[in-house]
Amino acid sequence: MPRSTRPGERSRRKADTPHPVDLHVGQRVRSRRIELGMSQEKLAAELGLTFQQVQKYERAANRISCSRLYHMSKVLGVDVPYFYEDYGEAGPSGFAEPAATFQSDPLQRRETAELFDAFYAIDDQKLRRRLLDLARTLAAGGESK
DSSP states (O other), X not given: OOGGGSTTOOOOOTTSOOOHHXXXXXXXXXXXXXXXXXXXXXXXXXXXXXXXXXXXXXHTSSOOOHHHHHHHXXXXXXXXXXXXXTSGGGSXXXXXXXXXXXXXXXXXXXXXXXXXXXXXXXXXXXXXXXXXXXXXXXXXXXXXX
C-alpha cells in the first residue's frame, strides 16, 4: 500500500500551503543571510547543498530538518531559537494565523533585500543615518529637512 494512503496517516500534498512556522523560519534564514551579506550560493556551499535548496528552504517550499537548522545556526552565527523569534507575537497563538499573513511580509520581498544591501553598502555611517532619517520622514508623509 502506498505510504500516503495508509489509514489514519496525514500526508502533506504538494498543493498544500506551507505551515506558518515553516514560512517564518525560512524568512528568518533569509533575513540573517542577507544581514551577513551572504549569498544563497555561499550558504549552500557551507551547508553542502545547492543554492536551489536554500531557495526552497527560504520560501518554505521544503521543510528544514532539526539537524539542518542546527547547522544553519552555526553557519549564520546565531542560536537555533533565533529562527523562531517574534513568531508568537504574530497572532493570538501563532498557529491559528493563516499563511497568507507571512507571504505578504515585507521581508519576503526582493526590493527589501535590495534596499538592505544598498543601505549597508554605504560606508559612511553619517550618510546612512541621513538616509534613514529621510526614509522615516517620507514614510510619515512629511518633507525632508
